[in-house]
Amino acid sequence: MASASEADFRTRLQDWLPKLVLAPSVAVTLFFVYGFILFTVVLSFTSSKMLPSWDFIGFSNYVRLFSLPHWHVALKNIAIFATLYIVICTAIGLMLAIFLDQKIRGEGVLRPIYLYPMALSFIVTGTAWKWFLDPGIGLENVMQQWGWESFSFTWIKSNTMAIYTIVIAAVWQSSGFVMAMFLAGLRGIDNEILKAAQIDGASNWQLYRRIVIPLLRPAFLSAFVILAHLAIKSYDLVIALTGGGPGRATEMPATFMYSYTFTRKEMGVGASSAVIMLMTIAAIMIPYLYSELKEKKE
Amino acid sequence: MSVASQDTAVSTGRITRMLIYLILLLFALFYLLPLYVMGVNSVKPLSEITGGNMMALPQEWTLDPWRSAWSTAQIGVQATGLKPYFLTSILMVVPAVVISTMIGAINGYILTKWRFKGDTIIFGLMLFSCFIPFQIVLIPMARVLGILGLAGSVPGLILVHVVYGLGFSTLYFRNYYAAFPTELVRAAQIDGAGFFRIFWRIMLPVSGPITVVCVIWQFTNIWNDFLFGASFGGTTQPMTVALNNLVQSSTGVKEYNVHFAAAILAAIPTLIVYIVAGRYFVRGLMAGSVKG
Amino acid sequence: MGFLDIRNVTKSYGAVEVLHRVDIAVDEGEFLVLVGPSGCGKSTLLNMIAGLESISGGEIAIKDRVVNGVHPSKRNIAMVFQSYALYPNMTVGQNITFGLEMHGTPRPERDRALAEVAKLLQIDHLLDRKPGQLSGGQRQRVAMGRALVRDPDVFLFDEPLSNLDAKLRVDMRTEIKKLHHKLKRTIVYVTHDQIEAMTLSTRIAVMNKGYVQQLGTPKEIYDSPANLFVATFMGSPAMNIIPAKLVVENGRALAEITDAGGKPLRLGFGAGNYSAWEGREILLGIRPEAITDPEGADRNSHNVQPLHNMVTVTEPAGADTFVTMVLSGKDVIARMRADAAVHPHQPFDFAVNMEKAVAFDPKTGDRIQA
Numbered sequence: 001m002a003s004a005s006e007a008d009f010r011t012r013l014q015d016w017l018p019k020l021v022l023a024p025s026v027a028v029t030l031f032f033v034y035g036f037i038l039f040t041v042v043l044s045f046t047s048s049k050m051l052p053s054w055d056f057i058g059f060s061n062y063v064r065l066f067s068l069p070h071w072h073v074a075l076k077n078i079a080i081f082a083t084l085y086i087v088i089c090t091a092i093g094l095m096l097a098i099f100l101d102q103k104i105r106g107e108g109v110l111r112p113i114y115l116y117p118m119a120l121s122f123i124v125t126g127t128a129w130k131w132f133l134d135p136g137i138g139l140e141n142v143m144q145q146w147g148w149e150s151f152s153f154t155w156i157k158s159n160t161m162a163i164y165t166i167v168i169a170a171v172w173q174s175s176g177f178v179m180a181m182f183l184a185g186l187r188g189i190d191n192e193i194l195k196a197a198q199i200d201g202a203s204n205w206q207l208y209r210r211i212v213i214p215l216l217r218p219a220f221l222s223a224f225v226i227l228a229h230l231a232i233k234s235y236d237l238v239i240a241l242t243g244g245g246p247g248r249a250t251e252m253p254a255t256f257m258y259s260y261t262f263t264r265k266e267m268g269v270g271a272s273s274a275v276i277m278l279m280t281i282a283a284i285m286i287p288y289l290y291s292e293l294k295e296k297k298e
Numbered sequence: 299m300s301v302a303s304q305d306t307a308v309s310t311g312r313i314t315r316m317l318i319y320l321i322l323l324l325f326a327l328f329y330l331l332p333l334y335v336m337g338v339n340s341v342k343p344l345s346e347i348t349g350g351n352m353m354a355l356p357q358e359w360t361l362d363p364w365r366s367a368w369s370t371a372q373i374g375v376q377a378t379g380l381k382p383y384f385l386t387s388i389l390m391v392v393p394a395v396v397i398s399t400m401i402g403a404i405n406g407y408i409l410t411k412w413r414f415k416g417d418t419i420i421f422g423l424m425l426f427s428c429f430i431p432f433q434i435v436l437i438p439m440a441r442v443l444g445i446l447g448l449a450g451s452v453p454g455l456i457l458v459h460v461v462y463g464l465g466f467s468t469l470y471f472r473n474y475y476a477a478f479p480t481e482l483v484r485a486a487q488i489d490g491a492g493f494f495r496i497f498w499r500i501m502l503p504v505s506g507p508i509t510v511v512c513v514i515w516q517f518t519n520i521w522n523d524f525l526f527g528a529s530f531g532g533t534t535q536p537m538t539v540a541l542n543n544l545v546q547s548s549t550g551v552k553e554y555n556v557h558f559a560a561a562i563l564a565a566i567p568t569l570i571v572y573i574v575a576g577r578y579f580v581r582g583l584m585a586g587s588v589k590g
Numbered sequence: 591m592g593f594l595d596i597r598n599v600t601k602s603y604g605a606v607e608v609l610h611r612v613d614i615a616v617d618e619g620e621f622l623v624l625v626g627p628s629g630c631g632k633s634t635l636l637n638m639i640a641g642l643e644s645i646s647g648g649e650i651a652i653k654d655r656v657v658n659g660v661h662p663s664k665r666n667i668a669m670v671f672q673s674y675a676l677y678p679n680m681t682v683g684q685n686i687t688f689g690l691e692m693h694g695t696p697r698p699e700r701d702r703a704l705a706e707v708a709k710l711l712q713i714d715h716l717l718d719r720k721p722g723q724l725s726g727g728q729r730q731r732v733a734m735g736r737a738l739v740r741d742p743d744v745f746l747f748d749e750p751l752s753n754l755d756a757k758l759r760v761d762m763r764t765e766i767k768k769l770h771h772k773l774k775r776t777i778v779y780v781t782h783d784q785i786e787a788m789t790l791s792t793r794i795a796v797m798n799k800g801y802v803q804q805l806g807t808p809k810e811i812y813d814s815p816a817n818l819f820v821a822t823f824m825g826s827p828a829m830n831i832i833p834a835k836l837v838v839e840n841g842r843a844l845a846e847i848t849d850a851g852g853k854p855l856r857l858g859f860g861a862g863n864y865s866a867w868e869g870r871e872i873l874l875g876i877r878p879e880a881i882t883d884p885e886g887a888d889r890n891s892h893n894v895q896p897l898h899n900m901v902t903v904t905e906p907a908g909a910d911t912f913v914t915m916v917l918s919g920k921d922v923i924a925r926m927r928a929d930a931a932v933h934p935h936q937p938f939d940f941a942v943n944m945e946k947a948v949a950f951d952p953k954t955g956d957r958i959q960a
Binding site for chain 2 (some may be wrong): 017021099124202277285286289
């Protein structure tokens with residue numbers, strides 16, 4: 001019994017087999033996600049144009065990026081879009097969830113109606129809203145046909161207002177999902193807490209403002225994180241709805257990156273814009289994921 | 299999920315309730331409106347749209363726009379309709395969903411039942427990859443696909459979707475298996491079952507619900523993807539890209555009725571999944587966002 | 591050398607040692623209970639015997655074969671888990687024979703073994719059901735069946751009764767004891783319930799903070815606890831611990847305490863030489879049942895002493911009445927016959943069986959050997 005303390009084959013196999021099976025996934029993630037991120041970061045410090053080059057030029061791309069009017073438009077648009085998108089989706093989602101939670105008859109019919117847009121692709125959503133908001137055939141035309149001759153709705157053709165049509169379509173697509181998140185949160189609240197508050201004399205308004213909404217904090221946080229990262233990544237919807245136009249009026253960081261990299265062949269600048277996008281999302285997601293994973297450990 | 303009762307204890311007055319019903323109904327109309335517009339106008343002749351009212355029911359019903367969208371509409375340079383692109387999407391989605399779900403299942407099994415030092419970090423890295431803006435990987439991915447000779451091919455798209463779908467499928471199975479008692483695995487070990495046998499005989503037979511959730515999520519996401527399809531599809535483009543090309547094409551008359559029919563065609567698979575398995579669809583959404 | 595030998599076994603996670611040099615030899619047919627509060631290391635030790643956790647130091651041997659590093663399935667052990675760990679997708683019959691199947695036992699033999707075990711545990715009628723369709727007690731039986739069918743050298747039980755309701759727990763406890771009498775197998779049983787430990791075991795290892803505090807028969811553990819931890823952990827209500835001063839008078843050791851009014855009184859120890867502790871502070875340990883009314887005192891005891899004190903509270907509990915009083919500023923509980931004429935806020939004449947009293951060193955907590 002020389003090797004009394006040494007594990008037998010089966011025990012050792014059981015020790016490394018799981019790691020071996022997991023290894024390809026880890027390798028793929030490290031290469032295709034983190035390796036590629038690194039590649040793009042490095043690229044953003046080079047003078048790459050149509051093809052990658054390894055001529056390092058420091059922060060020049062970033063300097064140039066922030067001097068480009070298009071990038072400023074994109075930043076302004078994403079600020080408007082993300083703010084309105086998050087605020088309106090949260091407001092509508094919360095309102096619908098609270099209303100649906102009032103022993104509503106027909107909840108089983110309404111809920112799927114609110115939620116189905118989430119199953120559609122942004123391209124489909126964009127196509128539907130593009131023509132619905134088109135002044136020639138859509139809403140404006142309909143209103144005028146119905147006798148409201150002076151009705152005018154030309155946001156989608158307007159340099160200053162087109163960004164808001166993207167907000168409308170995006171809110172249409174995602175607010176039902178936020179509703180579902182809040183509804184799940186509401187249904188998870190112990191009814192006895194509400195009864196206790198009512199016995200304490202709280203009105204419905206006070207009940208929601210002082211007890212229920214504070215208890216929904218986790219749902220608010222999740223909704224914010226999900227909506228924020230969707231907003232920053234939003235690309236498809238802009239392409240389908242406005243194509244970034246009129247002109248470049250609805251340029252967003254995601255469309256900016258794509259057109260600078262693949263159409264204008266300024267890969268270095270495109271890479272630097274992607275890095276900025278990643279850093280913004282990381283600033284939101286990493287603390288969130290960290291706290292979620294840490295919580296679970298206990 | 300908590301077992302709290304379905305209703306709140308809150309009671310409301312008559313007028314408040316009427317107001318609530320009114321608002322709920324108005325929002326239902328808001329959500330249904332685009333679907334109605336697409337549906338109604340996809341069965342109208344073009345003249346009724348350009349010369350008439352978008353909200354009106356068709357005076358003359360026709361399925362021509364659907365036929366055109368499916369098999370004759372001009373997409374890109376060729377008048378093929380959406381048919382070949384639909385096929386591309388199917389050929390891309392099915393393997394990508396199957397592969398990413400299978401790998402996700404075994405990853406989740408390892409990360410919960412065969413824990414080792416650093417497993418949380420590995421999971422964190424995989425999880426974060428779900429949320430990155432994919433713009434950051436576009437440039438190197440295009441090059442790697444080129445080097446592998448997979449650029450503009452269905453296998454290339456499958457690879458991309460499997461790689462970037464792994465995070466979510468692993469998340470689903472990890473969260474599901476985490477609630478599965480580890481003592482069962484220990485009992486099976488004492489009984490003499492090994493790593494793979496425990497997975498096949500003990501874990502997989504109880505993984506039905508989460509597999510449905512994961513498959514639905516991956517299917518919806520991959521079917522609806524546009525960025526990867528547009529970037530790496532080349533001439534083998536999925537439905538979303540073809541739809542966008544059709545709608546954005548600047549040549550000829552804008553056939554709105556065909557666009558609407560095409561949009562519905564692109565939406566039908568995911569809508570069917572939603573209608574048939576809505577319960578699982580919602581659960582997937584929630585698990586993907588609220589960690590579950 | 592025992593049948594199951596735990597020699598100098600330690601467990602560490604990184605630099606943290608959670609189990610310190612455990613040394614236990616278990617004879618064939620013994621029923622060893624590992625008992626202690628949660629986090630004491632008892633389950634870790636059990637998992638190390640099973641092979642589910644690695645051994646950081648020392649060795650474990652079953653039938654003289656060192657099993658460090660041997661895969662759980664090759665140790666010829668069987669385990670019953672707290673959650674029963676029944677495979678939800680398999681029938682009861684498949685659950686019980688899964689281990690045999692994995693070990694390549696042919697079908698007819700499996701069926702024979704299954705029938706035998708099912709009869710022994712009276713679960714014949716359940717064999718085709720799924721675990722989800724069984725009650726808690728039935729699941730418990732199936733889990734035991736799964737262990738029995740393997741005919742292992744050692745049975746390991748990890749808190750098997752803690753998921754059952756109070757009544758079923760008592761029934762199953764009796765059942766397990768009967769089974770042990772009948773089959774005479776070697777069992778290591780983990781629990782946090784000291785009553786389970788007392789009733790089931792042939793020997794008990796009381797554990798705390800990764801140390802075996804005391805290893806002995808239930809009687810040794812109960813009557814001669816090695817230290818304050820064992821004294822207070824085993825027994826319910828817990829042993830009364832009363833600060834006292836040791837005085838020696840005419841060669842006899844006495845514990846000097848104060849009554850509810852602060853008046854000093856003395857209780858004499860029986861035999862034993864406490865001279866080294868003369869004039870020093872000690873902790874006097876008296877079990878509740880050693881403080882009674884005079885009529886209820888143990889007739890076989892040679893050292894029952896009177897104690898006059900004020901009663902604080904009485905709690906009739908059916909068979910017994912628990913009486914609380916204050917001694918040396920501490921609440922002290924006495925356990926009396928239900929019909930003892932004792933009333934709150936009135937003085938009462940107690941009888942203390944000092945034969946059962948023990949003394950502890952207040953600094954180390956160890957019992958003073960006298």
